[in-house]
Amino acid sequence: MDKLELTDAKELTNQEKEVYRTLRTNLEFTGVENRVIAVTSCGPDEGKSTVSYNLGRTLASAGKTTLYIDADMRKSILANRHQIQGIEKGLSHYLSGQADMTEVVYSTNKKNFFMLPCGLFPVNPTELLGNGRLDKLLEGLKKTFDYIIIDTPPLGSVIDAAVVAKRCDGSVLVLEADRTPKSMAKSVKEQLQAANPNIVGVVLNKVDTHKGSYYGKKYGSYYGKYYK
Ligand SMILES: Nc1ncnc2c1ncn2[C@@H]1O[C@H](COP(=O)(O)OP(=O)(O)OP(=O)(O)O)[C@@H](O)[C@H]1O
Ligand SMILES: [Mg+2]
Secondary structure: OOEEOOOOOOOOOHHHHHHHHHHHHHHHHOOOOOOEEEEEEOOOOOOHHHHHHHHHHHHHHOOOOEEEEEOOOOOOOHHHHOOOOOOOOOHHHHHOOOOOHHHHOEEEOOOOEEEEOOOOOOOOHHHHHOOOHHHHHHHHHHOOOOEEEEEOOOOOOOOHHHHHHOOOOEEEEEEEOOOOOHHHHHHHHHHHHHHOOOEEEEEEEOOOHHHOOHHHHHHOOOEEEEOO
16 A cells, blocks of 8 residues: 655644544444545535545544545645645546556555545546446445545535435535525535435534634634534
């Protein structure tokens, strides 16, 4: 297995670490059957990649062997954001039959944290995700990893996240505070539930802490609500 060196874009503050620990604990308490989790949102830039990566890292630092899959095969920023060099192959290579599982999973310099990057951007990401190879991949990976966290594109724009969520144990919806209209959030939630009824949590992200709102004061930038 090849190894990737990751550099975190920025160190989490103690408050952010605490919030991610709460997310991790809440996820764990939804039940041991929820180990493969898709993370999506309504629109772009709401924080899917940030939340999924940090949740993955937090699970790993608690001793859970965790795989982060970058399934945003349209505009992944993973390699740039974490200054990763040396990615040869990724999800698109596996899904298109150009690589096997062992070639696309990388260990990292972070203990218990593994990565499956997106690979070259394909022309047909939705079709690749739905071609049956993803089921096989996740089935195999589940035997090795305690948790698999999958970053996806926004469901309000493309259906990739629904195709992925269908093959997961559950999903997490990230909502940017004061941005997504209620009607859109509701419609995306319904779309997600149609693919997989098990939405294990909603993360309200980018809460303006200076507003002095209840969430801001009490929980800082993130507020995670998990339910079953
Ligand atoms: N809680 C937060 N507070 C402040 N900035 C944040 C927060 N979460 C994410 N960001 C910033 O918002 C931007 C978008 O975040 P991110 O890339 O995680 O979103 P995304 O939903 O994955 O976007 P895309 O739809 O392009 O994949 C980044 O610059 C990130 O650093
Ligand atoms: Mg993203």
